[in-house]
Every structure is written in C-alpha cells, then in structure tokens.
Amino acid sequence: MSLTLDEARRRAAMLADVSYELALDVTSTEAFHSRATVRFDTRGGDTFLELHRAEQLQVTIDGDVVTTAYDGRRIPLDGLTPGRHEVVVDARLRYVTDGEGLHTFTDPADGERYVGAYLGLDVTQRLFACFDQLDLKSPITLTVTADPAWTVLTNALPVDGTTFAATPPIPCDQLVVVAGPYHSIRWEHRGLPMGWHCRRSLAAELDRDAAELRRVTELCFDHYATIFTEPYPFDSYDQVFVPELNWGAMENPGCVTYNESMLPRGPVTDDDRRRRAMVIAHEMSHMWFANLVSPVWWEDAWLNESFADYMGFQVAETVAGFPGTRVSFEAAHKPGAYRADRRRSTHPVAPAAADVPDVATGRTIFDEISYGKGNAVIRQLVTWLGEPDFLAGVNAHLTRHRFANATLDDLLSALDAASPRDVRAWAAVWLRQAGHDTIRVTRRDDGVPVLTRDGIRPHRFTVTAYTLDLEPAGSRLIDLAAEAVPLPDWAGLVVVPNAHGETFARIHLDQLSSGAVANGLADLADPLVRAVLWSTVPIEELLPRQLPREPSPTLVAAAVDRALACSRQVTGVFDVIAAACAPTGEPDRQLALAAGLARTTTDITLLRRWLDGDAVNPGVPLSPDLRWTVVHRLAELGDLEAPEIETERQHDGTATGELGAHTALAARPTTAAKAEAWAAMTEDAGISVRRFRALAAGLWSPSQRDLVAPYIRAYVEAAPALARRGSAFASAVGRSFPALPLSEDELTLFHEALTGEVPTVLRRRWADELDDRSPENTDRR
Template identity: 55%
Template sequence: MSLTLAEARHRTETVEVDAYRIDLDLTGWERGRFACTTTVRFTATQPRTFLELTAAEDVSLESDVDALTWEYDGRRLMLEGLPTGRPVEVVVAAQVPYVTDGDGMHLMTDPEDGETYVSAYLSLDVAQRVFACFDQPDLKATFSVSVTADPRWTVLGNGRVVEHDERAGRWVFATTPRLCPSLFVVCAGPWHSVTWEYAGLPFGWHARASLAAELDRDAAELKQTTTDCFDHYATLFEEPYPFDSYDQLFGPGHNWGAMETPGCVTYRDELLPRGRVTDDHRARRAAVIAHEMAHMWFGNLVTMRWWEDTWLNESFADYMGYRVAEAGAGFAGTLVLHEATRKPGAHVADERRSTHPVAPAPEDVPDVDSAFSNFDAISYSKGNSCLRQLVTWLGDEDFLAGVNAHLGRHAFGNATLDDLVSALDEASPRDVRAWADAWLRTPGFDTVAVSRDGDAVPVLHREGTRPHRFTVTAFAADGAIAGERLVDLDDEPVPLPEWAGLVVVPNSRGESFVRLRLDEHGETFVRFHLGDVTDDLVRTVLWAHCFDEVRSGAMPVPAYVDVVRAHLATEASATLVAAVLDRTLGSVRSRTAAPEQVGEVTSGVAGACLAGLALSPDPEVAFALTRGVVATTRDADLLERWVRDGRTDDGVGLDPSLHWSALARLAALGALDAERIDAERVADGSFAGELGAARALAARPTSEAKAEAWAAMTEPDVSNRLFESLAAGLWDASRPDLCAPYVDAYLTQGPDIARRRGQGFSLVLGRNAFPALALSPAQRSRLAEVLAGDVPTVLARQWNDALDDLG
C-alpha cells in the first residue's frame, strides 16, 4: 500500500495540516513496543481522508468531531465524517513496534556495555512507523514533541529542549517551524556528548557510550568542520540557518549514510571508526557533514512537492557537500573523491534499463516505492555532476543569485524544478530552461571523442546533444602537462592546433558528465604514463576512464589488470588507491570478469599492493595498500604474522577494522576455525567485533559454515548490520561452486524477505548482499526468471540493475 502520486495529489488538494503534538513513551523497551500519542490539527475540504500508521497495536482515536468514524487496517487510518472548512483535532494513541532494520524506531543493545539506544530513523513511508501522520512531503506542519525515557538517558530531537524533568526522564522540545513528517527525529539513550555554543545556537556531537573515546579523539575536528561549514554556508546563502539548534549523532543501525533531520542530523556510526582515522576517511566524513548541512536549505527549508524532485535535495547536497568540505572546511582534494568513487557509478547507472532523468516527470514516479528506488547514483552523483557543469557553464555568481532567489521565495514551503529554473533563468542571460531540458529532463550522457587531422592536430567531437564547457589538458610524451585551457563544445568540432602531435585529454578536470573516447595516442599514454601524471584530479579522471573502458568492454579485463599492475604500486593518492581497489575487487571482479579471470584479477591486485608497499610509500597510501593485501593475499602465514604482531612487516598497524579483515581473510583461506574466531570476538567485546566475527565465521570455506551463515541471514528479525556482515563473509569470489546453493536460495527467498522487511532492508538485501562473485549463465537465467515473477519494487530495481551489470 505504498502511497501513490494520485492519492498524494488528492490529499494535498483536500487537506491542510497545521500542527502535530507527539508524545512518546520509550520506557519499557523490553516489551518490543513504545507508546505514541499523536494529536493532529488539520482542515479538510472533503469528509473523507486517511492518516498513515504502520503495524500498530491497541490503536484508539479520539476527536473533537462527534460524527467522526474511523477504521484501521494496519497501515491506514480511514477517517469518515469530517467537517469541511474548519480545523479538526484527531488524537491517535497506539503501541508501535521497535525495529532492528533501521526503518522506524530502531532498537539496539550494545554488547560492549549492555546499554540500549532507540532512534527514529525516517525516510520515505517511514514516519508512519513511528507516529500517525499524513506521510508525504508537501503536507508540512509544525511539530511539538515530548518524550518520556529512562532517566539516565539523553533525548535529542528536532528542536531545543525547553523542559527536562531529570527524575521522571521527561523531555519537552520547542515547537519546530513547518516540516514534512519524514524530517521528524528522536534519538534516546545514554549518549556520550560533546556540546558547545556557536553563533547563538547550541551545537553538539553525540555517540554511543562505548564510542566515547572515539568521539573525544575526533571532537576537535568534528567541531571545527561543523562550524567552518556553517560559516561558509552563511557566505553562500542569503537565508539564515532556519532552525534553533544543530546536534549531530552517530547512530547504530542507520540504513543511510546520514539523514538531514533538522536540529539533529543522524549518521551511520561507522563514520566514527575505532582505531585509525585515515585522511581519506576524514575527507569523506567532512563531505557528508557538509552534504547534510546543505539540506538545511535544500530539503528542509524548501522541500520538494513530490518525490520526482528528489534531485532538488540530493543533487544539490551532493554538489555542495564536496564543494564546501574543501572551500569551507579546508579538506583539499574532495573532487578526487567524487570523480574516483561516485561519478563512475553514475555512468554505470545511466546505461542501465532503470536509468531516468535527473529530474523525472511526476508521473514517472507513480508511488513511494518507485520514488525510493530513485535515491540512486542518478539523483546523487550524476545530479551533482550536472550541477557542476551548470556552474561551469553559467558562472558561480549567476548560479548563486538564482539559488538565493529560489530559497527566499519558497522558504518553509515546497517547490519544483520549474521554480528553481525560473529563478536561475531570471538571474542569467543564458537559456537555463533549454539547459535544464537537455541535462536534467533527458537521461543518458554524451561522448567526447578525440581524432586527428592530417597535420596531427587533435580535434574534439561531441556525440550527443548537450552543450559542454570543460578543461582540456595536453601532455608531453613523458607525462608532463604541456598546456591546459577551457573549451566550449557544441555541434561543431573543436580543433586544437596549438597542441599538434601532443596527447590531449578532454574534460580532464571532470567539469562535465561525459564518456571519453581517446585516440590511439591517448590510450597508449594512459597504459604507459597514467602514473606519471602529477595532478591528482587529472589522474583521477584517467583512472575513471579505465574503469569505464573495462566495464564497457572497450578494454579487456587482462589489459585492465595490466594497468593496475603498472600504476597502482606508484599511486600517490590514498583516495585513489582505495577507489581502484574498491572498483577492481568489486564490480570488475564480480560483474565484468569471467569466472576464469577472477583469479587473475585477485592476484594482480595482490601483487600490485605488495609492490607498492615495497616502495615505502606515504603512511596513508601504505595503509590503503595494506587493505588491498589483506583482501587478496593467499599467504596465510603472512596474515598470521601480521595478526600476531599487530602490524605488518612494513610497520603498518592493524587497527580493529583491519584486524578483523585479516581474520576474515584467514577464515576464507581455511586457516581459522570457529573456536579461534569466537575467542577473538570475546577479546574484542564490541559491537564491531560481533559483526567482524559473524563475517569471519561465514567466510570459512566449508558447506557447514555457509549453511550456518545463510540460516542466520534468514532469521525473521536479523538486524540490518548483522545481515550485511554475514553476506560479506558468505560470498567467496574464488569458490563459486561452494556458494552456488546460496545463490539459488538468495534468489528464491529474497522476494519474501523483502516483502516482510520493507524498503530499507530491501536495499540492503538487493544492493549490499547481492552475490559478490561471477555468476554462471544458469544463475543469470535464474535471476531473470525470478524477476519475471512477483518481486517487490525496491528489490526488483536492485536485481534488475545487477542483471544489467552482468551483461
């Protein structure tokens, strides 16, 4: 019963919501349910409408309308007999279940200290899993919230605390500005907190008590990043920060990287790692912090009307996140992150059957399940790339003028793509509407090709329909940059006579979203001189070109492995090392490579990483290369020595994450038994250790271990985190025959699991737990056969994408 566009439009036309008063009782969590009383004040123009409330028990409804009748079906509260044209108050009391899958009021007990945490993680169709509401983005209202919890706990919410009875565990929060229901948040538990005042507002960072040392370790940086981003947004946006507080919380069990709930942004607590925090991790985290803060304006202050404009939230936040993390918070090289780790996935997504415009038509998003599937690489990374092209094409001054006009006009309301385009068009002499039609309303991407005329002059050609402005870089034979300039490419080819005889790379700084087709000189240059390019961003674009070439079949897998062997060992950017490893050991090995090529891919990576470590690289690069060795080596004695010594032969320390990765690899090699794994789990004692042990147990190369892992994965209430960890161990790219029974079980049982567990878990099931190995032709046929049947929307999207990637 996913809400449809037609239902949402009708409800928007007939209902105006004024306010929610929500009272939560989070005591007695052991019973598996919490008490929620919601008072909704609204005005209807028709006598019949509905509220949403999922899987509640002991539901009661009272109203100030004597003639009102109601009926509850487990998902919707149908209301009949409403008066028209005057405000109505409806009070809904219910017992609502906690969840372990991150979609609703998530309940987690930390094995390290036995403390319990409950957090409302919301998104599409999830607010109704916490309180009775009109669960759609264009029915905004104010929220007044009170919570009763364990008196030892701290409770965080969308607004400032205005009343706190410590003895009773009672918390009352200030009434919010108008928000849509999916932006509601409450997080309760014995959080460890770092708080401060800045710009007249209360700020805070919070984490589980067992992560207190990690939060204290990173607190200074997290505070500085927050305030630097906050100050930088004040220079970009004319509208002031629109809320009365800014807490940020590392929460257990989060399905998303983060959620932009105003007043209290929530993050996956994996962003606060135990052990070493690499520069790469710090930059990624800063970009996420800046991304979520951008949502305070794009998404929270101004909200989409319906989910076809998801991009208005996510593309802008993705673009601003990388931009502000660097320009505001000082994390250099964030574009390397985008170009190396995110943009390649957007190119892949844009060639699947499921591709869609960055900004689709409302009718192309007929219900919320369909909308959920569009939180993808198109709405995030391609949209980010399109906005970067828009800024390059339009100019930053006109871009920001249009953005600020848009935010001012629609503050605390809802808006569409047409509203934004109108504001940008007014701010610029350029035809922004035509640009938006070409770039945002049309799926796919153009190709920029390099050819030579008779005098060896490079000539750029566009294969496609979009206008482009990007940097072209010319290289000497030894890899040194010989020249660089900005080029506009439209219908007519662009010759570059000043660079006759030189290698040229168009879009070398990634300003546009295009495929590159280099000439023979360029391809030879990449094979032999990629590692000689000294500019990190230009080198990133060339690595991404290699990713695209091998995926599209233009470069055979063995030739790609040769590039990795030749250039990974000398790669100077830890971010790029990590990106190459993730891409090669991920999609190349499990999607592109034939089964007989898997071993070559694995050994090629292992050899390149060991060769790189022998060169005594920068410590950050050494750590990234060590991860590659741990993931690929077949030398059990080497790993045992590293685990025993707590460091590698080159002096790289094994932090808890790397320690557990080494144990999982040892288990996969058959060198670690269940008794040893359990001893390691007990010695660790943390939640991360529990997950690491689950992965290692599942990785053992025996039929019994695989059967145990699959049985645990199919337990009715298995948590999202445990499910992910078990899947990471279950699939073994080097032993497809051992895993074969569970590929079939996964495909057979997956639809029922998705139906039972809902959207968020379906995403974990379909994306994170898809078999990470080269599927046989029979297994691909089985996947297609299952997809021809009844597969829930979110899972079907993930599986269809996987089928496309498999070719």
Template identity: 70%
Template sequence: MSLTLDEARARAAALSEISYDLALDVTSTDDFRSRAVIGFTTTGGGTFLELHRARTLDVVLDGTPITPAYDGVRIVLDDLAPGKHEVIVDARLSYVTDGEGLHTFTDPADGERYVGGYLGLDITQRLFACFDQLDLKAPITLTVAADPAWTVLSNGVPTGPGAFATTPPIACDLFVVAAGPFHSVRWEHAGVPMGWHARRSLAAELDRDAAELRRVTEACYDHFARVFTEPFPFDSYDQVFVPELNWGAQENPGCVTFNEFMLPRGRVTDDDRRRRAMVIAHEMSHMWFGDLVSPVWWEDAWLNESFADYMGFEVAETAAGCTGTRVSFEALHKPGAYDADRRRSTHPVAPDSADVPDTATATTIFDEISYGKGNATVRQLVTWLGEDDFLTGVNAHLTAHRFGNATLQDLLAALDAASPRDVRGWADVWLRRSGHDTIRVTRSDGVPALSRVGVRPHRFTVSAYTAELEPVASRLIDLGDEPLVLPDWSGLVVVPNANGETFARLDLDQQSRDALTEGLTTVPDPLVRAVLWPELLDRDPLPLLARQLPHEPSPTLIGAALTRIRNRLIHRTLPAAAVPDALAVVAAACATTGEPDEQRAVALARGLAWSTADTALLRRWLSANATDQGLTLDPELRWALVHRLAELGGLDAAGIEAERRRDDTADGALGALTALAARPSESAKAEAWAAMTEDPGVSVRRFRALAAGLWSPSQRELVAPYIPAYLAAAPTLARRGSAFAAEIGRAFPALALTDQEHEGVREALRHDMPTVLRRHWDDELDDRTA
C-alpha cells in the same frame, strides 16, 4: 500499501494547517507508546492517516472516541465536515531492528540501550500517525518519556527533560528522535546552540575528533551563512552518531544523524576526514535545500540530493580545508554514476512526476543518478552559468518558497531570471534526458580535435601534456555541435574534462591513450589522474593495475582503483577459474617492502588483506598486530585480515571467537559473523544461510555481515547451492520493508554467474516481488551481462 501520486495530490488539495503534538514513551523494552494529537483543516469529505501495524489503537476525533477502518497501514476518517478538526491517535507500536521505525540497539560493549526514530521516505508512519507525504509540512511539538539518565535529541530546542519546542513547518519524514546515554560535546556558534553526540562506548573517539568536528561544522556554517541570503532556518544544530543507521547520514532539521562508520575506532585516515567533512557539508546544505524548501513530490528528490551532494564535495574542498575531496568524487563516485546511466533502470536526473507514480518507486531513485550524476550535472550548471548567477537564482528560489514546497519549474524560473543564458533549454537536455555524452579526441596530421557525441553543451577544462606527460597548457572551453580543433597542441597528449567539470565519458585518441596507459601515475595533478584512472581501468583492468598501482602516490586513488577491481571484476564478471590469478595480480600490486607514507601504506595494506593467499603473512600480521613494515593494525584492517584468513581455511571458529573477545564491540561481533560465514565448509555456509533467513528479526547490519562472508568467488562450488536458494527466499524476505529489501538486493551473489544462473534470475523477475528488490536484480543483470 504504497502512497500514490494521485492520492497525495488529492490529499494535499483537501488538507491545510496541519500540526502535530507528539508524545512518545520509550521506557518499556517490549514496545513503545505513540500518542499524536493532529490538528488539520479540510475542505470536507474523507481522508486518511498512515500508521504502520499498531499493536493497540485508540482514536478520538473532535473529542469523540471512534473506531475507524484500519487495515494496519491507513486510518480512514470518513465524512469530515469542512473546517478545522483534531484527531488523537494513541497506539502501542513495536520496536524495530531494521532502522525503519523506532530502532532499538543494545551496545555489546557496555550493555547500554539506545532507541532512535531515523525516518525518511514512507517511514514516519512507523513512529506516529501522520499524513505521510512531503507537501503536507507541519510544525511538530514533542515530549518523550525515557530513562531520566538518558540524553534525548530531536529537531526542536529542548525546553525541559524530554520536552522540545515546536519546530517550524517541516516535512514529517524529516522528524527525528534519538535517545540513550549519549556522550556529548556542546558549544554555541553564531548564536546557535550546537552539539556532537555519540553512544557512551564511543566517547573516546568523539573526544579525539571533537576539535576537528567543531572546526568543520563552523567552517561549513559560516560558508552557507555567506552564500545563502536566507538565515539558518532552525534554532539549534545537533549532529549525532547513531547506531545502525541505514544510510550515511540524514538531514533532519536541527538534528542531523550520522552513521557511526564516520567515527572510526583506531586510525582516522585523511580519506576518512575528507568523507566526513563532505557529509557534514552535504547535510548542512540540506537545512536550506530540502528542509527550508522541500520538493512537492519525489520526482524532485534530486533538488535535495543532487544539490546537497554538489555542495558537500565543493564546500568540503573549498571552505572546510579538505583538499582532495573532489579527487574522491571523480575516482569513487562518478564512475558509479556512469555505470548507472548505462543500465535499463537509468532515468533523467529530474524525472517527470508520472515516472514516480508511488512511494515504492520513489525509493528506487535515491541512486547514483540522483547523487553522483546529479552532483556532476549541478557542477556543470555552475561552470556553464557562472557561480554568481547560480547563487542569485538559488537565493531567490529559497526566499520565494521558505518553509514551503517547490518544483523544478520553480527553480528554473529563478535561475532563468538571474541569467541571460537559456537555462530552460539547458535543463531539457541535461535534466530531462537520461544517458550521457562522450567527448572524443581525434587527430589529423597530429593536430588534435575535440568533438561531442551527444546533445548537451559542455564547458570544461582541456589539458595538454608532452609525450612524457609533463604539463604544457590548460584552457576552459565550450564544446557544442561543432568540433574544436586545437592546432597549437599538435603532437601533444590531450585530456578533455581534465578537472571533471562535466559529465561525459572520454574517448581518447590512440596517441594520448598509449602515453597515459604507460605513464598515468606521472601525471602530476591527482584530480586529472582521478578522471583518467576509471576510464583506463575499465579498458584493461588487471594489466593497468599491475603496472600503475605500485607507483600511484594518492591513497585515495589506490583505494578507488582497488574498490572498482574488486566490485566490478572479481565480484561480478570474472569466471571462477580466473579468480586466483586475478587476486594474485592485486596482491602483488599491493605488496610493499617499505612505505614511508602511512596513508598510502594503509591503502595498500587494505588491498593486500582481501587479495593475498599467503596465510603465513596473514597470521604473522595478526600475531604482531602490525604489518611486516610496522604499520599498526586498526580494527577495520584487523577484521579484514581475519575474514581473509578464515576464507582461506586458516582460522577456525575458536580462533574467530578469540578475535571477537579481543574486540568486544558491535563492530567486533559483526566482524566475527563475517569471518564465521567465510569459512570454506558446508557447515559454515549452512549456518550463515540459516542465520540470514530464519530469524525474522535479523538486523540489517547482521544480515549484511553474514552475506559478506557467505559469498566468495574463491568458493564457487561451496556457495553455488545458495544461489537458487537466495533467488527463492529473497522476495518474501524483502517484504519486511524498503531498507531490508535494499539490503537483500545488495546481498546478491558476489561472484560471476553462469548462463543458467542468469536465467534463474530472469525467471524470478517474471514473478511478483517488491519494487526495491526488482531494481537491484535488474541492475545486477545489466552490470554482469553488459
């Protein structure tokens, strides 16, 4: 049952002074005990707590046992007198393997067990009884009964074995608990106890990266301590790599959780470091934006995510010393935001509350609009407003609403008071409207002019180059209703938004487009190339890739171009008959006879691993555990080679099992599942499909791994029967929960569909299905039929 906006508003109006005293017992492997003592004050009448599918339930209200109405989701409390009350909810709940609740994981590397409550929107009720909404913030006190040899982590400062100090008021979806035999690195900075933690089998990787993780953490902390007038809001700061987290990371106050892919086994590339530093900065900024001050309802989720995403990339680039982080945003993230803004499902960065009527809908707005477009919009706001006025307004907002909730209007009021500019007018066109503008370059007698197709004011850098793409000049300009003529740049190549300050597509004049298409990789600034690669790649993908990729000096841009070709062209729109030739173009562009830059060699080898049809090359690399040029295979690259060799029919089940034994880890088990599912036989596809659909407890990661092997554009005839089977089974499977529904949506067939198959999707969408899955399918249709 999805909580509605009206219900949340009514409950928030009736309740106040909420507190939680929580006791968890995770010593049993069958289920766990959750006992919540909930204090609250009410204006009187009825209300309800959420608790998802309790196996047993005992409720005591104000000292008296009661048997309330309970439908498996809501505990109804009727006829409450005005004033203070205490309800004790003692329940036994099931562990989960989909990350939504108290997740359990057994490490195949050493048999150790880990449990964790990694919560979020509409999930806290799967761990303890609560008023599960953003604007009913409350202090939480926790005790955990667990194996005495385990480390237990949570939001509060530890006060004893399994016991934690009461938190300040926090939204209950930001509560976290993680327990298991973690390996830890601890220290203190600026008077705050800090730590990094990872499961025991990843101890070597954590120790390898500990100095870097500490340096980035302290650099980000020091930066935020300088720019925010509110001090760090919590008493400690732990960061923990947890197994099978459903997203990249989560901003739990005082105890941030990270997906383990950010602690790679083997090689750590510069892109890995930049991404990790960005996420560290992103999550730490949430301690202020999202945790100290939280939205009232989910239409303002962008106030969390857009600001944190902007801060993540900006602070990683400027404070944490990870040069090139902005390049990765322009090349990898912003293009997806443009794609999302062209779909039917697009929405304003800041939608109206009426457009988010319930929590089911809210789960769909954590998307490329709230992150990628929102990030770009905040950057444009800072560019347009000026950083000093921006920070003055932000700090006033944080202080005014500390440990409370706030809305867009609250933030706009603070920014408006800090700046002479019309912030509310800016917000109306940038935040309240969907879609994006286009910056167009035209020429008259060789003189370039910039014009805007759209309604938004833009401030950005425009750069000029010679015909040979040598830099001539750059300037920061404002573009509004009137075209901007650049007479002193007559005959020059012109690149608007060269540094990516705004969110607008480019429509270049023919002279500029021709020069850039022919010589893109000679443009010296990688940030300018990052802006241009997606624009030019979308117009003529394979010829541009063949011509420019072998000469692209940036590993980040190589990886971004290959990812876009794979995901947008080969997996979605290219007819099956054209796939082999397209893969051959990609493989030829990635082939190298000797690459002195290891980072670049890794990016090219990863592209070759999924595109080559040369089974002899794949076997040779696996046998040597290195490429022909001597680049050692890291686990990620090795499993990509195994996947491709199996897909080509060059590796049987016994060979895949040998690889799994060679890498007897959780990642190895998943890699083997993908490779087994990729084999070109009817039996392999049948086994994969059964594993995906017949086990009601299949984990999100196992499902993802199987789907990655099942669908292959090169195996159209083999997988075609599973397209209608997927459409028939997915709606039922997706009712397990929002995270699993999202994974099922992402498992949409990764190949171009026929007209008849497209109609099959449309027909399925005419019937009832979970909101999250519907959103994924609508987006897939838009991406494939645009």
C-alpha cells in the same frame, strides 16, 4: 500499500494548516507508546492517516472515540465536514531492528540501551499517525518520556526537559528522536547552540576528533551563512553518531544523524577525514535545500541530494580545508554513476512525477544517478552559468519558497531570471533525458588535436595539454557543442579534455594521448587529472605499470577496488596488488593496498603475520575494520575456526566486532557453516539489517562456489518474502546478491523470478545486478 502520487495529490488538495503534537514513551524495552494529536483544516470528505502495525489502537475525532476500519497501515477518516478537526491517535508500537522506525540497540561494549527514530520514505508512519507525504509540511511539538539519565535529542530545543519547542513547518519524515546515555560535546557559535554526540562507548573517539569536528562545522556554517541570503532556519544544530543507521547520514532539521562508520576506531586516514568533512558539508546544506524548501513529491528528491552532494564535495575541498576531496569524487564516485547510466534502470536526473507513481518507486531513485551523476550535472551547471548567477537564482528560489514546497520548474524559473543563458533548454537535455555524451580527441593529418562530442549536450570544461613526457604545456576552459573544436597550437601534444572533471561525459582519448598516459600516468603532478585519467584509460593498461608508482592513497584505493570488481578481465590483478604492497612509503597508501590484498590473497603466512603483529608493516597498525578483513579471509581459507573467531570477537568487544564474527563464521569452508549462516539469515524474523548483510558477506565466498551453489536457488525463492519486511530490508536482501560468477541456468532463475511478484526495491537491485553481469555491459574501465 505505498502511498501513490494520485492519493498524495488528492489529500494535499483537501487538507491545509496541519500540525502535530506527539508524545512518545520509550521507557519500556518491549514496545513504545505513541500518542499523536493531529490538527488540520479540510474542505470535507474522506481521507486517511497512516500508521504501521499499531497495537492497542484508540482513535478520537473531535473529542469522540470512534471505531475505524484500521487495516494495519491506514486509519480512515471518512465523512469529515469542512473546517477544523482534531484527531488523536493513541497506540502501542513495536521497536524495530532494521533502522526504519523507532530503532532499538543494545551496545555489546557496555550493555547500554539506545533508541532512535530513523525516518524516511514510508517510515514516519512506524512512529506515529501522520499524513505521510512531503507537501503537507507541519510544525511538530514533541514530548518524550525516557530514562531521566538519558540524553534526548530532536529537531528543536527543550522547553522543560521532556517537551521540545515546536518546529517550523517541516515534512514529517524529517522528524528525529535520539535517546540514550550519549556522550556530548556542546558549544555555541554565532549564538546558535551546537553539539556533537555519540554512544558512551565511543567517547574516546569523539574526544579524539572533537576539535576537528567543531572546526569543520563552524567553517561550513559560516560559508553557508555567507552564500545563502536566507538565515539558518532552525533553533539549534546537533550532530549525532547513531548506531545502525542505514544511510550514511540523514539531514533532519537541526539534528543531523550520522552512521558511526564516520567515527572510526583505530587509525583515522586522510580519506576518512575528507569523507566525513564532505558529509558534514552535504548535510548542512540540506538545512536550506530540503528542509527550508522541500520537494512536492519524490521525483524532485534528486534535487536535494544532487545539490547537497555537489556542495559537500565543493565546500570540503575549498572551505573546510580538505584538498583532494574532488579527487575522491572523480576516482570513487563518478565511475559508478557512468555505470548506472548505462543500465536499463537508468532514468533522467530529473524524472517526471508520473515516473514515480508511488513512494516505493521513489525509494529506488536514491541511487548513483541522483547522487553521483546529479552532483556532476550540478557542477556542470555552475560551470556553465558561472557561480554568481547560479547562487543568485538559488537564493531567489529559497526566499520565494521558504518553509514551503517547490518543484524543479520553480528553480528553473529563478535560475532563468538570474542568467542570460537559456537554462530551460539546458535542463531539457541535461536533466530531463537519461544517458551521457562522449567527448573524443581525434587528430588531423597535421597532428592538430580536435575535440568532438557524441551526444546532445553543451559542455564547458577544462582541457589540458602535456608533452609526450607528460610535462604541462597549457590549459584552458572551452565550450563544446555540436561544432568540433580544433586546438591548432597544441599539435603533437597529449590532450586531456575535462581534465578537472567539470562535466559528466565519457572521455575517449586518441592513440597518442592514451599511449602516453598508459606509460606515465603516475608522473602527472596534478592528482585531480590523474583521477580523471584513472577512470578513462582501460584498467588493464594502467594497473601493472602505474599502480606501483601511484602516490595517492585515494587513487590507489579506487584503482584496487576497480581492478577487483573486474578481475575476470584483468590478468594477474592479485599479483600486481601484491607487488605494489611494498613495506615502505606512506602509511595510508600501505593500508589501501593491504585492504585489497587481504580480500584476495591465498598467502596464509602473510595474513597470519599481519594478524599476530596487529600491523601491516612496522609503524602501520591494522585498523579494526582491516583486522576483521584479515580474519574473514583466514576463515574463508580454512585457517581460522570458531574458537579463534570467538576470541577475536571478545577482544574487539564492539558492535563492529559482532558483525565481523558473523561474517567470518559464515565464511568457513564447511557445509555446516553455510547451513548455519543461511538458517540465521532466513529463519530469524527479528534479524537486523546489518547482521543479515554480515552473514551474506561470509556466505557468498567466490572461492567456495561448489559449496554455496545450492543456496543460489534458495536465495531466489526466499528473497521476495524477506524483502516484504520493509524497504531497508529489501535493499539489504538485494545487496546480498550472490557475489560469485553465475551460470546461464542460475541467471535464468533470476530472470524468471522477475516475471513474478517481486517487491519494487528488490526488483531494482536484481535488475541492476543482472545488467552489470551481462557481457555487453561489462565495464572493463
């Protein structure tokens, strides 16, 4: 019963001036108490509050206890008279372990308990009774009763220890509550209280990285304070590494939550640090674009994410001190966006409201189109308009709609007013239409390169020329539309369009350019140009000659991942990775190659040497994650049994180790191991999202096809019911699609299932998997 667009519009037209007073009691370990006082003005009539699976429910309307026809999801409010009303909803609710609601977690490292309200689409109603939609922004006053020894964090500062100040008007899904024995580092910057927090058992890792985390936070904050004319809109800025968050991070106003993978144990690579800085910049930009100004409905959620993703990579690269962040986007993120844009499920970056008829459908557009493609399209818009005009339009938009809701049309009006260019015409082809163009390099008979466009979009990008030995010979910014662009002064030279990645278009090189790149890509000095080209030239042409010589760990990791993803088309990929895995060179590069080799090698002696020495090579220790990859592979090869896996789990002693052990146990090549894993995945009603995915990662071993084949039909039959537990679980079930080649009969099972009742999120995951596996869509690049 997901809220529909029509229902949301009717409710928004009926209600105004909504506010919440919320009291939570989380002292019990069995369930929690939620008391929501909801005040609002209404034009009169019938409406409803949402509240998911409440127990011991009591509803009071304007002081009178009432009996309502509560169905487990909605509390009817019928026959309301025009004017001001107060509804009090008192309920007992269950904790969750799927990250959607008030999540409970017990740390295996020390037995400490943590709870966290991780909200989002269709989730707020699992915490308190509310009007669960974006365009009824409301101030929220929160009181939390918890263990007095705990730290409690939310969107605002406390006023008396248990009660927190009212927030400005925010969408109710942006409320956050984090409670437990957190380890904290606090300070003030520009008079604003700030903090970083983590579980007590991760205190050493936070202390290790504290100086960097503070520096990045302050640099990003100062930058946004400079480029945005609206001041930071909240009274504090906390950032919390929380256990078992389903997202990478969540932009809750004044209190951002992060997945704990961003506070790694063991060696912290440069890529780890770049990614974390990017996410810090991404989430902070949301304080303006998502929190200060919010969408009206979910079709415009892309704008929040595309804008923040662009800002995240841009600010980490140019402000926070992490050069190479854009390289990681071109190498590891943009290729997935091109792939998503070729699936049947592709959609315009900015879909119409009618294309998102309910909130469940809204969940499916938080995808590579909204993030990867949207980021690239925003970057193209900035390049096409110029940054001064872009920021002038953005600032006018933020000021005009502060603490309110706005649409894409509102933003386009502001950008149009700030620029002499026709922004609406640009948006019509870039934002309102799916698909992407191809930019081609061709040659005239006299050797002059010519750039042409297959498609409908105007492009502005850098084109770079090189000698046949790939020495730089020139670079310029050009505009390409319907008319071809000849480059007569670059006759006979190698030409790379979109060399700095400013636009979103596939690149097709001419034979001269492609041949030179295949022979000498690793010799190019600029890693950003190499990143563009690694995604442009077919991987089978690049891998044998260029991977052993590629110096960038970022590009090595991306190339290895890409090669493994299409290994059926790339002959000898495992031998290439093994050959490139020399015992010398930069440690991060060795780790990137080792990670690929550990997933695929059959060399038990090598894996045992790594495990016994806890290192890839002298001076290059295994990270905890890589160690579990080695354990997983040894178990898969039949060389590691349950007692040794248990020893590894106890030695690790963390939640990550618990999951690693589940994966390794499920990967053992025995009938009993597969049966145990499948039973745990399907018969435990309380299984967490992360444990389900860990078991699936071990179950579907590609090298054990005969052993796991019987579970393919079982998965198809069980998945729809499992997916009805909630959107996070549905996503986990969909991501657990069998990771092995499927026969035509097995593929038919999925196609037939999709003609029946399949939950929206799972349906999208399955459809995308089937598209990616169809011969006509197989991407060898």
